[in-house]
Amino acid sequence: QKEVEQDPGPLSVPEGAIVSLNCTYSNSAFQYFMWYRQYSRKGPELLMYTYSSGNKEDGRFTAQVDKSSKYISLFIRDSQPSDSATYLCASSYGGATNKLIFGTGTLLAVQP
Amino acid sequence: DVKVTQSSRYLVKRTGEKVFLECVQDMDHENMFWYRQDPGLGLRLIYFSYDVKMKEKGDIPEGYSVSREKKERFSLILESASTNQTSMYLCASSSGLSQETQYFGPGTRLLVL
Numbered sequence: 001q002k003e004v005e006q007d008p009g010p011l012s013v014p015e016g017a018i019v020s021l022n023c024t025y026s027n028s029a030f031q032y033f034m035w036y037r038q039y040s041r042k043g044p045e046l047l048m049y050t051y052s053s054g055n056k057e058d059g060r061f062t063a064q065v066d067k068s069s070k071y072i073s074l075f076i077r078d079s080q081p082s083d084s085a086t087y088l089c090a091s092s093y094g095g096a097t098n099k100l101i102f103g104t105g106t107l108l109a110v111q112p
Numbered sequence: 113d114v115k116v117t118q119s120s121r122y123l124v125k126r127t128g129e130k131v132f133l134e135c136v137q138d139m140d141h142e143n144m145f146w147y148r149q150d151p152g153l154g155l156r157l158i159y160f161s162y163d164v165k166m167k168e169k170g171d172i173p174e175g176y177s178v179s180r181e182k183k184e185r186f187s188l189i190l191e192s193a194s195t196n197q198t199s200m201y202l203c204a205s206s207s208g209l210s211q212e213t214q215y216f217g218p219g220t221r222l223l224v225l
Contacts, residue, residue, distance in 0.1 A: 006154075008152065032213070034213050036216075041219070041221070042218055042219065043116075043202055043216035043217050043218045043219045044155075044202070044216045045216070046213055046214075046215065049213055088154070088155070090213075092213070098143060098206050098208075098209075098212065098213070098214065099145075099157065099160065100213070100214055102154050102155040103154060104152060104153065104154035105154055
């Protein structure tokens with residue numbers, strides 16, 4: 001079993017839809033949770049970052065972590081064609097070397 | 113803004129060649145990482161370094177080596193390139209603080225013929 005599991009998609013939604021992207025993880029020692037966005041042929045860029053359980057909101061994006069069920073979510077409101085990308089979830093124990101464990105990524109297409 | 117740069121965006125090499133991929137970060141970060149990314153497999157850690165001249169193997173180090181002679185620069189070396197090393201290679205860096213995450217470069221797409 002992979003430590004971080006993510007549905008690869010692809011996920012196709014119409015413009016303006018609410019998008020829900022999800023990951024599960026197996027190691028209860030993970031403390032930090034991230035979402036990266038990766039456009040085609042580019043490097044991943046950090047989108048959202050949360051510590052432990054709870055919600056974090058940034059504009060149209062909300063990240064949610066439920067440590068009791070080991071579930072990580074990213075919600076995108078009013079989705080735009082420019083949101084079309086691969087979304088990677090990642091988890092970390094923290095610590096000085098801060099190694100990340102990544103999901104395989106979900107490919108999202110927002111249709112105009 | 114954190115900036116991580118990689119020496120090449122695209123590379124084409126022949127089987128058996130020695131290949132050098134270079135990564136430079138400008139944020140005085142302690143940690144640097146090399147990943148490869150393949151469809152369906154996600155990002156897999158090859159090597160990482162937590163200090164100058166220090167390195168640790170990641171999940172898939174076979175066929176690779178690394179060098180970190182200066183804090184800002186981390187090189188990935190393919191000693192004898194093989195076709196199964198055709199991939200997207202991503203470099204990342206992070207500070208030594210627990211709460212800080214990794215910042216990625218633009219990637220190098222390597223094709224080994």
